[in-house]
Structure formats: C-alpha cells, structure tokens
Amino acid sequence: xxxxxxxxxxxxxxxxxKPDRAAIRKELSDHYMDHYQDLRRLEFPQxxxxxxxxxxMGDAEEVGRGLNRAHKPWLGWLWLVSRYLAAVILMITVxxxxxxxWWNITHDVHRAPEGDYEAxxxxxxxxxxxxxxxxxxxxxxxxxxxxxxxxxxxPYMAVWQNKMTDGTPIYWLSMVITASDDRFWDDGPRMRYLxxxxxxxxxxxxxxxxxxxxxxxxxxxxxxxxxFQSTSYIGLCLTDEQGEWIELRNRYGEPWNIxxxxxxxxx
Amino acid sequence: xxxPKLTRKQKVAAHLAVIVLCxxxxxxxxxxxxxxxxxxxxxxxxEYFLEGxxxxxxxxGDGSHTAYARNGDxxxxxxxxxxxxxxxxxxxxxxxxxxGIYCTSRNFEATEVLAFGxxxxxxxxxxxxxxxxxxxxxxxxxxxxxxxxxxxxxxDCFYFALTPHYEVEDDSQAAKTEREVFAGxxxxxxxxxxxxxxxxxxxxxxxxxxxxxxxxxxLEWPNIPHE
Numbered sequence: 380x381x382x383x384x385x386x387x388x389x390x391x392x393x394x395x396x397k398p399d400r401a402a403i404r405k406e407l408s409d410h411y412m413d414h415y416q417d418l419r420r421l422e423f424p425q426x427x428x429x430x431x432x433x434x435x436m437g438d439a440e441e442v443g444r445g446l447n448r449a450h451k452p453w454l455g456w457l458w459l460v461s462r463y464l465a466a467v468i469l470m471i472t473v474x475x476x477x478x479x480x481w482w483n484i485t486h487d488v489h490r491a492p493e494g495d496y497e498a499x500x501x502x503x504x505x506x507x508x509x510x511x512x513x514x515x516x517x518x519x520x521x522x523x524x525x526x527x528x529x530x531x532x533x534p535y536m537a538v539w540q541n542k543m544t545d546g547t548p549i550y551w552l553s554m555v556i557t558a559s560d561d562r563f564w565d566d567g568p569r570m571r572y573l574x575x576x577x578x579x580x581x582x583x584x585x586x587x588x589x590x591x592x593x594x595x596x597x598x599x600x601x602x603x604x605x606x607f608q609s610t611s612y613i614g615l616c617l618t619d620e621q622g623e624w625i626e627l628r629n630r631y632g633e634p635w636n637i638x639x640x641x642x643x644x645x646x
Numbered sequence: 647x648x649x650p651k652l653t654r655k656q657k658v659a660a661h662l663a664v665i666v667l668c669x670x671x672x673x674x675x676x677x678x679x680x681x682x683x684x685x686x687x688x689x690x691x692x693e694y695f696l697e698g699x700x701x702x703x704x705x706x707g708d709g710s711h712t713a714y715a716r717n718g719d720x721x722x723x724x725x726x727x728x729x730x731x732x733x734x735x736x737x738x739x740x741x742x743x744x745x746g747i748y749c750t751s752r753n754f755e756a757t758e759v760l761a762f763g764x765x766x767x768x769x770x771x772x773x774x775x776x777x778x779x780x781x782x783x784x785x786x787x788x789x790x791x792x793x794x795x796x797x798x799x800x801x802d803c804f805y806f807a808l809t810p811h812y813e814v815e816d817d818s819q820a821a822k823t824e825r826e827v828f829a830g831x832x833x834x835x836x837x838x839x840x841x842x843x844x845x846x847x848x849x850x851x852x853x854x855x856x857x858x859x860x861x862x863x864x865l866e867w868p869n870i871p872h873e
Contacts, residue, residue, distance in 0.1 A: 454654050454655065454658070455654070457658050458654050458657055458658050458661070461657075461658050461661035461662055461665070462657075462661055464661070464665055465661040465662075465664040465665050465668075468664075468665050468668045468669065468672075469664060469668050471668075471672065471730050472668040472671055472672045472675075475672050475675055475676065475729070475730065476671075476675055526695060527692060527695040528692055563678075564673075564678030565678075565689055565692065565693070566677070566689075566693060566735070567693065568692075568693050568694070568695065569693045569694055569738070572694065572740055587739065629695055631694055631695065631696060631717075631720055631740060631742070632691070632694055632695035632696035632697065632717075633695040633696075633697070635695070
C-alpha cells in the first residue's frame with residue numbers, strides 16, 4: 380500500500396490544478412483497490428495482488444501528465460471562480476429581491492387607474508369623487524411631437540365639471556401624456572416642471588414650484604411604465620371654464636409645446 | 647431521474663449563464679442603476695429635456711446620497727442610493743436661480759444653510775438672516791439678525807451656521823426663545839436673508855436677497871470641514 384501511495388503522490392504532482400488533486404487521488408485509489416480486490420477474489424496472495432495491481436496502473440509520471448492535460452488549470456480556475464461568483468451573485472439577487480420587493484416595484488408617485496382610460500374616463504382620486512363629476516368633453520389628441528429623445532403623445536384629455544354646494548361650477552382637467560423611446564433602462568421624462576396656459580390667460584405650474592398658488596397648480600398624479608413607454612397622468616383644477624385652447628409647454632431645457640384647441644373636441 | 651453529467655466547460659457555461667441572468671434580474675429590480683454619478687446625471691437631464699449639465703459635488707448621509715449639479719442658471723439635486731450594480735435615482739429637483747446660486751436649509755429657522763452653485767470666484771461668504779418669534783397678542787419674543795461666516799466646503803459650495811447671541815445664563819424672554827429656536831423646539835419666521843460673496847480684496851462681488859431659505863430635509867449635505 381505504501382508503494383501505491385508513493386505512486387499516487389508522483390502521479391498527482393504532475394497535475395498543476397491543485398484543487399483537483401484530492402479528487403484524482405481518490406479516483407486512482409478506487410481504481411487500484413478495485414483491481415486489487417478482483418485479484419484477491421482470484422485467490423492471489425495479498426502482496427502479489429498489490430504489486431500486480433500497482434503494475435497495472437502504469438507509469439506514474441506518464442499517467443500524471445495525461446491527467447494534467449485533462450485537468451487544464453485555466454479551465455479549472457475558471458470553473459472554480461465562476462462557481463463561487465454565481466453563488467455570491469445569486470445570493471445578492473435574493474437579498475435585493477427581498478429588500479426591494481420585486482413584487483412591489485413601482486415608479487409611481489400615485490399610480491393612476493390601470494386600463495383603458497379612454498373608455499373608463501381617467502379622472503383622478505377616488506371613484507366616489509369621480510361620480511360627482513360629469514365629463515364635459517374628451518379627446519385623443521392626434522399626432523405626436525419629438526422632444527429630446529422621446530416621442531410625446533396625448534392620447535387622452537378631458538374636462539370634468541362639478542358643482543360646489545352653492546351651485547358654483549368647478550372644472551377639472553385630466554390629461555394623459557405618453558413618452559416613448561428605445562431606452563428601456565430609463566424612467567421616462569419627468570412632467571413636474573411644465574407650464575400650462577389657457578386661452579383665458581391663466582398660467583398653471585407644477586406643484587413643486589415655489590411661489591405657486593394652489594389655484595394655479597397642476598398635479599403630476601402619477602406615472603405608469605413599461606420598458607419603452609412611460610405614461611404620465613396630470614390633473615389640474617381650472618380656475619374657469621376650459622376656454623378655447625390650452626397649451627402645454629416645457630419650462631426648462633429643450634423647448635416643446637402641445638396645443639389643444641377645445642373647439643375641435645367632440646362633446 | 648438524474649441530471650446529465652456536465653463537462654467542466656459546460657459547467658462554466660452554466661455558471662456564466664446564471665451570473666448573467668442574476669445580473670439582469672437584479673438590474674431590472676433596481677430599475678437599471680447608473681454606473682456613476684455622471685451617468686446618473688445624464689439620465690436625469692434627459693428626463694428633464696436638458697443638455698450639458700455639470701456635476702458639482704455629492705453628499706452622503708445615512709445610506710442615502712445627493713448629487714448637486716448645475717445647468718446654466720438651473721441647479722439640480724438628485725437623491726440616490728447605492729446598490730450593488732450602481733446608483734439608483736430616487737428623486738430629483740430643479741431650482742431656477744438667475745444667479746445660479748441656491749440656498750437650502752435643514753431646518754425652518756435656517757440656523758444651518760448650504761449655498762451652492764456659481765461661487766467659484768468668491769473667497770469669502772457671509773449669510774445674514776433675521777429671525778422673528780411673535781405670538782398673537784404678545785410682544786415680540788425674539789427679533790434678532792444673525793450673521794454667519796461661510797465655511798468653504800468645495801469650490802461650488804459654502805456652509806453657514808448661525809450662532810446664538812444670548813449667553814446660556816441669560817434668562818430673558820428673548821434668550822429663552824432663542825435657545826428654543828436653536829434647539830428646534832420653536833419655529834421662527836425668517837426675513838431679510840442676504841447672502842454676500844467677497845473677492846480676495848474683500849470687495850463685495852455678489853449679493854443675493856431672499857425672503858427665506860428653502861428647507862429640504864431630504865438633501866444629504868457634503869462633509870463640512872471643521873474650522
């Protein structure tokens with residue numbers, strides 16, 4: 380047995396990828412022991428069985444060189460590193476999923492109702508509040524504009540009316556703006572710094588603007604997204620009737636605007 | 647049923663496939679984080695239809711971070727978190743300032759103020775704030791004007807900390823009120839806020855008048871050097 384250990388040491392020393400040496404040693408030992416046991420079953424004396432089995436193993440250095448060719452170090456290291464890396468990254472992914480809650484991923488400030496807003500009549504806030512309002516007019520605005528890296532469209536715009544307790548009418552405007560681009564990793568444009576002007580001369584600005592009164596404030600009610608399109612829901616309480624037109628403008632950076640003539644809109 | 651025995655090359659390929667899949671899933675879960683603050687700023691400016699923004703500096707707090715940037719007379723702040731795959735933007739704001747300088751405070755009394763933006767030419771900076779505490783049908787409890795010397799944080803930023811005027815032993819109404827204001831126990835009204843910038847020769851190169859300093863507790867400030 381001592382001779383076999385020496386033979387084994389000599390053979391595995393030829394294998395440059397050290398992490399495999401233990402497994403190779405075990406495999407060689409199993410092979411040697413199988414042969415030895417077979418010879419013993421044929422009633423070979425122990426010493427003779429050992430020496431015959433050892434002889435059958437061949438030249439240690441030559442066997443070792445063959446094993447070294449089969450166990451390439453670069454592939455061995457790549458396999459080992461990739462195994463641990465995969466385990467670590469898998470673990471981090473699970474932790475991230477647990478912490479972030481993949482089931483809870485949302486980009487929304489206030490998610491607007493899903494579904495076909497054109498048919499349902501996208502409003503804002505609760506369904507109960509919506510019941511108090513009557514939709515006066517709505518339309519899909521035809522065409523699109525190119526703004527920055529986005530293609531902007533207004534697929535839905537509507538004016539709603541409600542009456543205060545003293546009978547004074549109040550108007551709510553709801554608008555859906557979609558922005559499409561091919562950058563699936565981007566969030567889509569922010570609609571917080573727009574400016575809306577009506578033909579009545581009233582200027583509405585975003586709710587985060589300083590010095591902006593509540594009466595002339597529009598609300599970015601939320602955004603829903605898919606990889607190539609983000610949909611922003613905007614609402615504002617009109618100070619007066621809708622007038623003849625409303626123009627939506629970008630305040631900062633590249634100028635763009637969308638003008639809607641109410642006269643074109645079917646009631 | 648046993649799994650097919652794979653060769654080492656196949657195992658490596660399987661590991662790499664798992665790595666790529668996990669990274670993809672993780673990137674999606676983290677909303678595709680940016681690799682650097684500059685790349686994050688690129689994205690934010692695209693979202694606001696801007697171009698040519700310049701990253702000024704960043705500040706870090708307890709797990710959250712803020713990037714400060716400039717685009718002409720617009721100043722931007724981007725709140726973000728660090729993730730294993732990069733920087734994830736949480737919120738961003740734009741401030742339009744004709745002089746390209748924005749002042750922000752952590753508290754309503756502006757006892758600590760950060761001014762950032764176009765301040766490279768200034769060698770010295772001063773902030774003056776008047777604080778008032780007046781209760782209905784009561785005499786004025788506090789009416790004091792404080793001047794704070796700016797601490798240079800970086801070429802684009804100064805930090806100001808107001809110091810109380812009254813001694814700790816003073817038990818006058820004004821002194822008590824001031825202590826309450828500085829402890830954050832009482833809200834004071836700000837007025838006549840003035841930021842003054844000076845050059846090497848001590849000449850006033852810019853003065854900015856504000857009604858009050860905006861408060862934003864979400865912003866993480868840069869490290870303030872000790873005087």
